[in-house]
Every structure is written in structure tokens, then in C-alpha cells.
Amino acid sequence: xxxxxxxxxxxxxxxxxxxxxxxxxxxxxxxxxxxxxxxxxxxxxxxxxxxxxxxxxxxxxxxxxxxxxxxxxxxxxxxxxxxxxxxxxxxxxxxxxxxxxxxxxxxxxx
Amino acid sequence: xxxxxxxxxxxxxxxxxxxxxxxxxxxxxxxxxxxxxxxxxxxxxxxxxxxxxxxxxxxxxxxxxxxxxxxxxxxxxxxxxxxxxxxxxxxxxxxxxxxxxxxxxxxxxxxxxxxxx
Numbered sequence: 356x357x358x359x360x361x362x363x364x365x366x367x368x369x370x371x372x373x374x375x376x377x378x379x380x381x382x383x384x385x386x387x388x389x390x391x392x393x394x395x396x397x398x399x400x401x402x403x404x405x406x407x408x409x410x411x412x413x414x415x416x417x418x419x420x421x422x423x424x425x426x427x428x429x430x431x432x433x434x435x436x437x438x439x440x441x442x443x444x445x446x447x448x449x450x451x452x453x454x455x456x457x458x459x460x461x462x463x464x465x
Numbered sequence: 466x467x468x469x470x471x472x473x474x475x476x477x478x479x480x481x482x483x484x485x486x487x488x489x490x491x492x493x494x495x496x497x498x499x500x501x502x503x504x505x506x507x508x509x510x511x512x513x514x515x516x517x518x519x520x521x522x523x524x525x526x527x528x529x530x531x532x533x534x535x536x537x538x539x540x541x542x543x544x545x546x547x548x549x550x551x552x553x554x555x556x557x558x559x560x561x562x563x564x565x566x567x568x569x570x571x572x573x574x575x576x577x578x579x580x581x582x
Contacts, residue, residue, distance in 0.1 A: 361507075389570070389571075391573075396575070397575055397576075398469070398556055398558075398573030398574050398575050398576055399508070399556075399573050400573065401570050401571070404570070444507065444508060451496045451513075451515060451560060451562075452513070452521070453498070453510075453571055454510070455500075455507060455508040455510075456507065457506065457507030457508075458507045458508070
């Protein structure tokens with residue numbers, strides 16, 4: 356059973372556009388929601404994270420929007436760049452347990 | 466530069482052979498995870514250790530997979546016998562103790578790409 360559902364599976368965006376990746380969860384015990392970025396041949400690395408007591412977190416061009424009542428959260432990449440082309444994983448955590456979405460392959464076209 | 470180290474980076478083996486993957490977690494981290502990454506399933510949790518004790522290995526096929534932490538600096542994932550469907554990238558990740566101030570972020574190694582022919 357997938358604890359975290361992620362969509363879309365793949366995404367193609369023009370340079371300068373906005374990339375949006377969505378995730379949903381069921382378990383209300385989750386208290387930490389990170390996003391990981393993975394480049395080919397590398398391991399995932401933390402990109403940005405949010406706790407459920409805030410509705411939005413912004414770091415540079417990356418923003419997490421969090422809707423606690425809907426149990427959904429999303430990653431927005433503003434002014435997308437070719438260097439952002441990677442696989443993005445959302446995750447949900449409680450304690451030391453982490454549950455990952457299935458990943459979104461983002462391609463930013465120059 | 467603290468990082469999770471995994472060996473081997475690449476392994477090609479024949480069906481039926483034993484495969485052992487090794488992981489050196491970041492010093493001071495008390496949690497270690499093994500994940501398997503495939504195109505279809507994304508990141509699947511195989512095993513999870515805290516303070517070297519196995520806490521969850523429900524995602525691991527017990528008949529052929531085993532995971533251990535012989536000491537705090539080494540985690541191993543063994544497949545015996547290996548099958549073609551085990552072909553995937555296996556990631557080890559480690560994390561520090563979760564506190565009110567510390568989210569216990571996971572740090573991943575670069576993975577071991579396994580191909581079973």
C-alpha cells in the first residue's frame with residue numbers, strides 16, 4: 356500500500372515555466388514532509404521540507420504548499436531551468452520512518 | 466565531508482549467485498535504511514535499523530534477502546540466491562536522531578546498481 360501518492364509520473368516544462376508536482380497522504384501521524392531531488396547516477400538529496408504547522412515554505416525558486424485538511428502537498432518550481440531536470444520525490448515522515456512517493460521525472464526544455 | 470558510502474557502485478552477476486552490498490553510514494547517525502529503486506515502484510523500503518537493531522524489514526523478501534548491521538560503521542544487504550527481478554539500484558541512507566529541533570533528515574549514498582543476468 357502506497358503511503359504517499361505522487362503525480363505526475365513525468366513532466367515536461369519550458370525554460371522559465373512553472374513546474375508543479377503533487378502529493379497526497381492518508382496517515383495523519385506524519386509530521387514532516389520533505390522533497391528530495393535526484394540527478395542521474397546519484398542518490399536523492401534533500402531539496403526543501405515543511406512541517407504541517409505552516410501552509411507554505413519558500414526557498415529561492417522552490418516552494419512547498421501544504422494543505423493539512425486535504426492531506427495534500429505540492430512542490431512548485433518557479434522559473435524552471437534546464438539544470439532542474441531531475442527526478443523529484445516527495446516523502447512523509449513520523450518518528451524516523453520515511454515513506455516516499457513514486458517520483459516525478461522533470462525535464463526542462465531550453 | 467560526511468557522506469554515506471556504498472560499495473560496490475555496480476555489480477553484474479548471474480542468477481543464483483550471492484550478492485552482498487555494503488554501506489558505511491555517516492558517523493553519529495543512528496538510523497540506517499535500505500531502499501530499492503525501480504522505474505515502476507520508485508523507492509521501496511527494504512529494511513530499517515535504529516541503533517543497529519532491525520526495526521522494520523517487512524518490505525524485504527525474507528527467503529532470499531537479509532540485512533544486518535555488524536557494527537555502527539557497517540550495514541550489509543545480502544541477496545542469496547539472486548534472481549533477474551532483483552535488478553535495481555539499491556540505496557542506503559542514514560539519519561541522525563529525531564528531536565524537536567532536528568528533523569532527522571535522511572542522507573543517501575550514491576547507490577549500488579545491480580544487474581542479475
